[in-house]
Amino acid sequence: MGELRILVASMPFAGHVGAMAAVSHELVRRGHHVIAYTGAKYRHRFEGAEWLPWQHAPDFDDAELNKTFPAIGDGKGMRANFANVRDVLVGTGAAQAKDVLETEFDLVVTDHLAFGAAMAAEIEDVPWVTVAVTPLVASRPLARAVSGLIADGMFNRMRAEVGLQPRSGALEAFYSPELLLAQGMRELETVRPPHQTRFVGRLISPAKRTGLPEWWPELDGRTVVHVTQGTLETGADDLLRPAMKALGDHDALVVVTTGGAPAETLGPLPGNVRAAEFIPHDLLLPRTDVMITNGGWGGVLAALEAGVPMVVVPGQLDKAQVAKRVTRAGAAITRRKPTRLREAVDQVLEEPRHRERARELGRQIKAAGGAARAADLVGELLKRR
CATH class of the missing domain: 3.40.50.2000 (Glycogen Phosphorylase B;)
Structure with a gap:
């Protein structure tokens, strides 16, 4: 297929980077030009890829999240969880899209919580792939009603910032309609996977033998x-x-x-x-x-x-x-x-x-x-x- 410019986007969280770096490494190995969009802390994990930094979106250290997003506090409880979605995931989404749109790409492969990359692919009308770095989500009737009142509004305000039309479904709306790569296997799921889901087991780069403790x-x-x-x-x-x-x-x-x-x-x-x-x-x-x-x-x-x-x-x-x-x-x-x-x-x-x-x-x-x-x-x- 020749060299393609594939943008691989990962939220700068260690648990996300492991999966996304594994996919990036394999695409690089196959001869593609990979652009890794992630935070400075984890740029070294995407070996062989061109790094696209978080610039418009505020970069952060996942070990000290509350330094950049004070409302998260100690990270515990419902308020912290809500602040995580509002300030970190959704709050940085439009700025992420702005970062991504400043480079050229033929395909986007994105962590399912890196909303900006998905929106950039939608704006540019290029194919995109979602990688579910956490278990799949699916709204049940009651959750869907709550989502309509709270989450959909939050997500659609983010979409409006980049000129996209509203969608219902909150998190589910950011799954690629063409291909959703899910870690794990069907037997572990408690929800019905969308039709475009393909289970790929565990996404991880080969282990490097590091210095082991003396014990x-x-x-x-x-x-x-x-x-x-x-x-x-x-x-x-x-x-x-x-x-x-x-x-x-x-x-x-x-x-x-x-x-x-x-x-x-x-x-x-x-x-x-x-x-x-x-x-x-x-x-x-x-x-x-x-x-x-x-x-x-x-x-x-x-x-x-x-x-x-x-x-x-x-x-x-x-x-x-x-x-x-x-x-x-x-x-x-x-x-x-x-x-x-x-x-x-x-x-x-x-x-x-x-x-x-x-x-x-x-x-x-x-x-x-x-x-x-x-x-x-x-x-x-x-x-x-």
């Missing part, structure tokens, strides 16, 4: 419990410290990752706990027996791909929906609060059905094809157009 050999021959809150909700009191306290005298070796905060912020560690800021999941999870998580979609899919069952204590935003999906699928136990974690971990360790189910789902994720399949589907769309 890494201690994992040999041990039962390992991994505790993570991902990279967005990093307050240690939410899950990390409760898990350390609950498992402090457990026979397992407990590996805690902070998601970027210095490991020292955890304070004194029990004798069976080891901590690091970050360890690639593709290196750690094959050596893990149970993962305790707040329900980040990327981390959950990583655990499933590795066949690791989970205890999920849902955090903010979409994480309750993630917990519902993976627990209903039989690969996890959910705790609404970080209590009785030791009991939950022992249950997962002692009942083989959780690990067996995780392994089965992991086989399905691998079979879905990942970034290579995503790039194939993008190519098929281009041929159709």
